[in-house]
Amino acid sequence: MTLQELHKLFTCLEHDLRPQRIRNELMFKLLATTGMRRQELVDLTWEQVNLENQTILVRGKGKKERLLPLHPIVLPIFHDYKETLLEQQKHYSEPIFYNQKNKPLNPRGLHKIFKEILERAGLPAHRFSLHHSNR
Structure with a gap:
């Protein structure tokens, strides 16, 4: 994705009026700024995120862990997103991202959301795909 296309995607996310806007903006800005895979994103729990240190601990293939810096643009979005969650969804062991039925998001759901936002x-949705891991 070119910088221009990424800008177009971010602008679309920022101006979306739907309730899931903040979640979507956070997910795709995280993917764009950290390079994490879609499985790693949907597997994220609150205990992996350290907003004070601005880091995120990602568990990848083969249980390998890596500490990634959080880009400053995602920090306020994390705070805004947390405000939209139910109290029990903020527990450190809970997944960060949920679908519209309040179930943990899976890679297929994330892919569907991505294609819809591209449109x-x-x-052109057919030109882009999310980085996925083969677990």
């Missing part, structure tokens, strides 16, 4: 942004 809304006027980007």
